[in-house]
Amino acid sequence: MTDEQSPSQPQDAGPQPIPPAGGPDMDLGGYLSAAWSLVTGDFVLFVIGYLVVAAILGVSVLTVIGPLIIGGPLWFGYFRVVQTRLKGEPASIGDVFQGFRDFGKGFLTFLLLALIVLGVVVVQMLLSLIPVLGILLTLCVSLVVGPMFFFVMPIAALSDVSPTDAISRSVKFCFANFWKMVLLSLVLGLIAMAGGLVCGIGALFTVPLAIVATVAAYNEYYLPKTQDAV
Template sequence: MNHYIFLIMSQKVIYDGNPDAYNGLIESGYVFRMGDYINRGWEIFKQYPGGFIGFGFLSILLGGVGGMVPFVGVGVMYSLTAGYFIVADKIAKGESYEFGDFFKGFDHFLQLMIAGVLIQVFAGVGILLLIIPGIYLAVAYSMVVPLIVLGKLEFWPAMEVSRKVISRNWWMFFLFGIVTGILASLGIIALIIGILITLPLYYTMAYAAYEDIFAPVHEDAADMIGQIGEDAGDDPAH
């Protein structure tokens, strides 16, 4: 029995927070289903509209205050962004959730702050030099936040995994960003009420893309761990 426990724990170590687990995805590529992500994001939002709208209001306020403090403000903004992904993930998995879960992104504050500062520096320098490199990096790093808070990667591996995976289908992510950005802009046109709806929608749709493209890596790991557990149950020595 002990050797099965060791195998289960070793598989968790292999997949939990290990960027190498994404190598197959980087090498093989994936299908980008934009329409599905928009619909899925809407369905997730509808499960908890009051919570998303309420947090959207708070995140705008807190982000404005936090933005006054260099570096720390970046960490605050990215931690607030992480909250959307954390709650969306719980809803998608059918897990229980509460309003306080929106603030669990702050559990990863340091990693998110470092990633955020580096992304802004890299993208900013790219834009200053030739514009195009900055746009490329801004899109390529768009999945860093969920990779840190859901994929349990540290800031640099998360940045590299996001860049390499998105680069396999960069133009679709770019188009997706334009479409969801337009939807978010409609909220600005509709003033405060609109942005409180479209801002969370922007992130639930982004989560839907993460769920479809990146999350299967974790599901494969879970299936493997589950199979080891079943084998342990069949072991006569158990």
């Protein structure tokens, strides 16, 4: 698998060209296989690590704005734990807190994504007022928005790219590889949500599985394509 770009390495913060449609093909089965092997092989790290993140965010809801403040750094840490293990290096549950070293970047990334989600929800609510057609339009919005911002978190967490550039690059990559990104985000999204059907307990396994597959796709699909485009 392709190594991440270390957050300490210099990187051009300028706009990235739209990646070509060619390059490495998407291997959804390969990403899921790698994720399954990693999560089942290091079950405690990924499941308990996710539980720690989810529990902290759950408690922080009591402060109303808590999740908005600490959500980004916590997810940064979890994504970096995943990347570390995908590289074959050791990691511990405590490493989920390493994202607080980039608190400002994590906070801004999460804030921007939250604002985007809020905007999408408002649009969907307005569209739902349209008889019959509104339901179809809201579904279409979800199918487009999910792929557009699919790689924002791994791009921001695993490289020197700024939050705004991470959003820009994820969107450009999506539209250059649209249908494959729709498939990737839809399948991994359904897998993540599937665990919630088992009294929510299953999410302790399916969400980490989807996140690991996302980082694997970032390494093996996104990075090679964007590097070819530079």
